[in-house]
Amino acid sequence: MPPDLSTTSFALLGLLAFDEVTSTEGLTGYELKQRADRTLRFYWVSPAMSQIYTEVSRLHRHGLVDTVEQKSGRRTTRHYRITAEGRQSLSVWMKTSEIEFPVLKHPFALRLLMGRLMEPADIEALLEGYLNALVDRRKDLLAVRTMLGDDEERKFPAMVADWGLHYYDSETEIVKELKKRL
Amino acid sequence: MPPDLSTTSFALLGLLAFDEVTSTEGLTGYELKQRADRTLRFYWVSPAMSQIYTEVSRLHRHGLVDTVEQKSGRRTTRHYRITAEGRQSLSVWMKTSEIEFPVLKHPFALRLLMGRLMEPADIEALLEGYLNALVDRRKDLLAVRTMLGDDEERKFPAMVADWGLHYYDSETEIVKELKKRL
DNA sequence: TGTAGCATGTAAGCCGTTACATGATTGA
DNA sequence: TCAATCATGTAACGGCTTACATGCTACA
Numbered sequence: 001m002p003p004d005l006s007t008t009s010f011a012l013l014g015l016l017a018f019d020e021v022t023s024t025e026g027l028t029g030y031e032l033k034q035r036a037d038r039t040l041r042f043y044w045v046s047p048a049m050s051q052i053y054t055e056v057s058r059l060h061r062h063g064l065v066d067t068v069e070q071k072s073g074r075r076t077t078r079h080y081r082i083t084a085e086g087r088q089s090l091s092v093w094m095k096t097s098e099i100e101f102p103v104l105k106h107p108f109a110l111r112l113l114m115g116r117l118m119e120p121a122d123i124e125a126l127l128e129g130y131l132n133a134l135v136d137r138r139k140d141l142l143a144v145r146t147m148l149g150d151d152e153e154r155k156f157p158a159m160v161a162d163w164g165l166h167y168y169d170s171e172t173e174i175v176k177e178l179k180k181r182l
Numbered sequence: 183m184p185p186d187l188s189t190t191s192f193a194l195l196g197l198l199a200f201d202e203v204t205s206t207e208g209l210t211g212y213e214l215k216q217r218a219d220r221t222l223r224f225y226w227v228s229p230a231m232s233q234i235y236t237e238v239s240r241l242h243r244h245g246l247v248d249t250v251e252q253k254s255g256r257r258t259t260r261h262y263r264i265t266a267e268g269r270q271s272l273s274v275w276m277k278t279s280e281i282e283f284p285v286l287k288h289p290f291a292l293r294l295l296m297g298r299l300m301e302p303a304d305i306e307a308l309l310e311g312y313l314n315a316l317v318d319r320r321k322d323l324l325a326v327r328t329m330l331g332d333d334e335e336r337k338f339p340a341m342v343a344d345w346g347l348h349y350y351d352s353e354t355e356i357v358k359e360l361k362k363r364l
Numbered sequence: 365t366g367t368a369g370c371a372t373g374t375a376a377g378c379c380g381t382t383a384c385a386t387g388a389t390t391g392a
Numbered sequence: 393t394c395a396a397t398c399a400t401g402t403a404a405c406g407g408c409t410t411a412c413a414t415g416c417t418a419c420a
Contacts, residue, residue, distance in 0.1 A: 006407070007289065014296045021298075030371050043291035048409055053373060075415055077371065091299055099289045099308070101315050106284040107189065109225035109345060114196045115338035116203075117273055126281070133283050156297035159363060163291060163356055170352035174345055181341060188379065212399050230381055235401060257387055259399065 002089035003062045009055050011044055012036070013064060013090050016082040021153065026068060026081035029053050038144055039157060042164045056080055064089055112178070120182060127179045131172060138168040184271035185244045190229055191237050192279075193222055195246060195272050198264040203335065208250060208263035211235050220326055221339060224346045238262055246271055294360070302364060309361045313354060320350040 015035045019027050027035070029052045036046040047055065059065045064086030068079040082090070108130040115123050145161040148154045197217045201209050209217070211234045218228040229237065241247045246268030250261040264272070290312040297305050327343040330336045 007292070008407080011292055014292075014299075017296065017299060028371070029373095030369095039295065040292075043286060043288040043295065045285065045287065045408085047407090049371090050373070050375095050410085051408060054408090073416065075371070077416095087299075090296075094293060094296060094299055095304060099293065099311065101319060102286060102288040102290065103227065104225060104284060104286055104349075105227065106225040107281045108284065109342050110189070110193060110196075110222075111276060111281065112345075113221065113225065113338055113342045114199065114272075114276060115341070117196075117199060117269075117276055122277060129281065137283060157295055159297070159360055160291050160295045163294075163360060166356040167286075167352065170349065174348040178341055178345060190379080210399070211401095212397095227380085229379095231399090232382085232401075233380055236380090239401095255388060257399070259388095 002092045003064075005058070005062070005093075006055075008045065008047055008051070009059060010090060010093050011040055012047075012052065012055050013059060013082060013086055015040070016065060016080060017087060017090055018157075020082055024081075026079035028077055028079055029056055032056065032080070039160075042141055042144075043160060059086070062089075123182060124179065127175050127182075131175055134168050134172050134175075138165065138172075141165055141168065184274045185246075187240070187244070187275075188237075190227065190233070191241060192272060192275050193226055194218070194229075194234065194237050195241060195264060195268055197222070198247060198262060199269060199272055200339075202264055206263075208247075208261035210259055210261055211238055214238065214262070221342075224323055224326075225342060241268070244271075305364060306361065309357050309364075313357055316350050316354050316357075320347065320354075323347055323350065 012032060015032060016027060019035070029049065033046070033049055033052050036052070040046050056065065060067060060080070064083060065080045066083050068081070070077045070079070108126060111118075111126055112123065118126070141161060141164050145158065145165060148158040148161060150158065194214060197214060198209060201217070211231065215228070215231055215234050218234070222228050238247065242249060242262070246265060247262045248265050250263070252259045252261070290308060293300075293308055294305065300308070323343060323346050327340065327347060330340040330343060332340065
């Protein structure tokens with residue numbers, strides 16, 4: 001039975017599992033944050049640096065990762081790698097944990113809900129603002145998608161990136177329609 | 183300048199603002215939770231009862247709501263109404279607060295991201311499970327949408343409900359496509 | 365030489381949850 | 393009379409953020 005860790009913990013462990021395929025020396029906390037910014041943030045969250053370090057030492061305490069330390073001066077740089085136990089735990093978690101329905105925290109939709117309290121021009125500006133934000137986000141995600149390419153190795157991250165792009169496109173579509181309906 | 187409250191606080195204040203149109207005696211914490219379950223949970227969160235009571239007394243402390251108390255036996259039932267100051271604060275918040283890009287916590291997408299660690303049959307079951315959950319959710323939201331009807335009074339909640347339905351339909355569509363791509 | 369990026373961590377505190385405790389009212 | 397629903401609240405704690413503190417490395 002895998003230790004009872006948060007989804008975020010397992011998500012980070014997943015990043016380490018994925019990294020294992022390509023590299024051997026493991027990832028630092030800093031690098032983990034970069035990976036999270038590139039993938040996790042679109043479908044989960046990208047935890048703060050301080051949170052990354054907390055999670056990674058928790059994983060270490062449970063034996064799910066091991067570390068390679070590099071000393072330079074009075075500083076220690078730690079590279080984390082998933083262990084056999086970690087792979088096992090992750091796999092069990094993937095198969096057995098309860099999967100909650102997605103949670104959406106949508107500040108734009110929340111404000112539209114209270115549209116009665118705003119001027120028509122403000123509502124229009126609100127939706128326009130969201131459309132612009134979507135353009136930026138889509139650009140970021142498309143860059144990730146392009147980087148992933150079409151090889152088998154990254155098939156699943158690519159699928160999830162396509163999923164995200166589809167979502168952003170769908171949002172753009174409905175928000176344009178809603179704007180017309182104002 | 184409105185007091186610095188969480189988005190959830192303002193969301194609850196928004197429910198009270200909306201209620202004011204139709205009723206006069208205000209809402210209890212319990213009723214507030216029911217409203218949140220009907221609307222907020224689809225685009226934000228439906229806070230736990232304990233959180234509702236915490237927020238509502240915070241709003242009271244800031245003078246954004248007032249209370250009408252009904253005593254029966256040794257229990258007190260409190261009805262909360264938005265005050266003029268509350269309306270003002272809410273309106274300022276709506277116009278001036280920074281609007282963050284939506285946050286999606288998507289446990290299904292997160293697992294698909296690590297698809298490499300699963301058997302093909304498990305991945306299929308994962309997506310199938312999400313499709314089923316979407317059917318249930320859509321049913322709930324459709325019931326809400328139907329209840330809202332098409333009168334001007336509830337125009338914005340209706341728009342946001344339509345937005346939600348569009349989102350669930352879009353998810354269903356892309357997940358079916360992804361299933362084929364497996 | 366100074367600043368941007370790499371790198372690690374602690375402390376304080378907010379938001380929100382679950383568990384627990386209590387009591388009134390309605391209707392089968 | 394007993395269960396469901398209405399109704400309120402406290403305590404403990406988890407997860408996560410921001411602010412703060414520190415130091416190395418490369419390069420303009």
